[in-house]
Every structure is written in structure tokens, then in C-alpha cells.
Amino acid sequence: MFLKLPVRALAYASLASSMVLVGSYVGLSKSLVAVFPVFLLAWLRFGIAAVAMAGWVRRPHAEQRLSRGDRKLLFFESFLGNFLFSICMLFGVQATSAVAAGVVMAGIPAAVALLSRFWLGEKLQSRVMAGIACAVAGIALLALARGSQPAQQAPWWGYALLLGAVFCEACYVVIGKRLTAQVSPKRISALINLWGLVLVTPLGLWQAMRFDFAGVAASAWGLLLFYAVAASMVTVWLWMVGLRHVPAQQAGVFSVMLPLAATAVGVLWLGESLGLAQALALGLALAGLLLATWPGSSPGSRQPAG
8 A cells, every 4th residue: 555645745744844853953052062061961851851751651552562672773773863863963063063063964864875775675766866966965065165264173073973973863764764663653752762861871960960050041941941852852753753654765865954954053043154055055955855755756755654
């Protein structure tokens, strides 16, 4: 039974919304890491989200018990997609800029396509590959246009950490595709957040013991609340809902919305510069998204539902 257009359109909207939110908090995290130490910020994020998603942990009656394989996948989904992604992204953005994060994160579609080919066995569709090529071209153009003084002074390891975040996010997409076949999106979101909380708690407590919480402004607490709910709850749920109905490599193309949103936040909120080359590069990213998702573009876009 082929995927009906309204369901596919809803899946596309879920994937796009998820990546826009991710890009927004990637950009805004530049402000948060100026207030909170990285491990404390990650710990507070997972803790707030754990309270918000407490009702999502329980297994629905219609859902089977988790197998040993599912438990392993949930752990690695959290370790790579929550814990390591957050650490690499936060330290990387702290050392570089929100626009730089947008540049590097535009490589996620290519990384997802490679992993989905070798791990899930998905055939690489020509239209999807053309969309990925546009995203990669956008990265190259943005990298060549990276001429502002702050970017020139950024250390090499900052970009290496952002690249590590790219592959963590790609693993998150591919592992998530496997999980959505057995586990509901809400429960996946709650369980991988709990694993993230467990992993980061020792480091978070260590930094909390020497942190002055009284000195944090109310606006920073509000931004932290948005970051926690968006990063651990809303974006994960939206992504898993969309991933249930879309092949991993095609879903990965939606991650171009991440650098678009991160760059927009960097320019509009943080006052970072955006030139003609950057605008052209982001246009290439959008063109790639249209290529990969246009109705009837390839057999890969017509997968069986659920």
C-alpha cells in the first residue's frame, strides 16, 4: 500500500519543523553557553525535559515490550544523537559561531545518505543524490565565503567538533529509522532523553557545584526552558513521526533546514554577518530539499506506510 500524499505531506512537515527547531536552538545555544558551562547546560536540558516527558515513558498497551536489540538501539540513539551531539555542538558553537555551525551542519544529508546505504541497505535515489549534491555545494560555497574575522580566529578543533556533531546527527537519523518500526515516537523521545540525563549527570553535577545560579538572568532561564523542551521533546517527537513514513536518506535531506535556521538566528538574533555568497549557498540548500522531496520524484519517496 503506497504512502498517501496527505500522510507524506504531514511527514515532510514534521521533519522540516523538527530541523527548523534544531537549527534555532543550535544558533541560540551561542547565547546559552555564554551563561552556563556546557555540561551543566546539557544536564539542565535533559532534566527539564525528563519532567516534561514523564508521561511518555510508559509503554502503550498496543506496543510490544522492548527487545534486547531495541534497548541497545535506544542507548546508542541517545549516546550519539543526544549526549555526544550536544557536547560536540555546544563546544563547537562556543569556539566558532552560529553561522559556522550552519556551514558544517549542512553536511548532514550526505552523511545520512552514506549511512542509510551501508547500514539500512536503502538504494540511493538519483533525485535524492542531486539534492545532497546541492547541500554539499552549499557547504563548499559557505566555507569559501567564511571571511569574517571571528571565523578566522576560531580554532580548528571547533570545526572538528561541529563535524563530529554532523556524524552523530546522521547516526541519530539512521538508528531512529530502525526504532520507529517497533517503538512509538513519544516513547523514543522520553527514553533517549532519560539515557542522556544518566550519561551527563556526573559532569553536570560537577559543574553545578561551583556555579552561581543566582547570577543567571530571567531571560536566560526562559531561553534554557525553550532549549530543553525544543531539543529533547518537540524536535525528537516531530522527527520520529516523520521518519516513520520517509526513507532515512530522504529524511536526511530535511536536515538542510538546520543550517538555514541556525544561520538565520546567527544573523537576525546574534548580529553575525551574512553576505551574498552565504545567501546563494542557503538557496542551494533549499533547492536540494525541493529536488529530494518533489511529489513523484523517485521510488524512494513512495514507501509503504509505517
